[in-house]
Amino acid sequence: MLEIWGRRTSSxxxxxxxxxxxxxxxxxxxxxGHIYGGTDTKEFLELNPNGTVPVLRDSDGPALWETGAILRYLAGRYASSPFWPDDPVGRAHVDKWAEWAKLNVAMQFTAPIFWRVVRTPQNQQDPVVIAAALEQLNSKLAIAEQILEDNSWICGAEFTLADIQLGHVLYRYFEIDIDRPDWRRLRRYLDDLMTRRAFREHVAISYDELRSSLP
Structure with a gap:
């Protein structure tokens, strides 16, 4: 049995x-975390001295933190090819794109854009800063848009761990009030993600509790 710490609205x-x-x-x-608190307690800091979520413990194993490491652990222990290939070359290909998506898409969207648009009061938002962050993010999404011209998923014909690292922020990217290019293939990709029950259950959910309550 997995034990997980972290609010469901954390990306x-x-x-x-x-x-x-x-x-x-x-x-x-x-x-x-966030409105639920608890990440600064002695008990939680013993699990993760950084005071961040998520944290995972598998049965009686050690507490694991850092999302990428947790995902690779789960894939390595419980998944198989093609989600997490058995051969080192195939696995490195998936891991390469997973790491790319984490660093260039997820991290370039959540704090630089989502926090500034959704979690910042409107009268404190800086449109110039947001536009610059969008330009940087979109330059990376253009790479994914191109890859998806010939592939159903980011690593090819099959759904893999890399799609989780790329896809988990796309619901919010297409939902929030920002200017976006006409991403035809990324839109199709999101539509395909929406057919997956686990995506709808855990990702395509309300984030209203994160919205700033100030005008």
């Missing part, structure tokens, strides 16, 4: 929970 927790759902694993999840 990093959503990536983890989506992976858990795809693999059909049993779990218990505890809300932690």
């Amino acid at each position: 990093n927790v959503q990536a983890l929970m989506w992976c858990v759902g795809e693999l059909g694993l049993d779990y218990i999840r505890h809300d932690a």
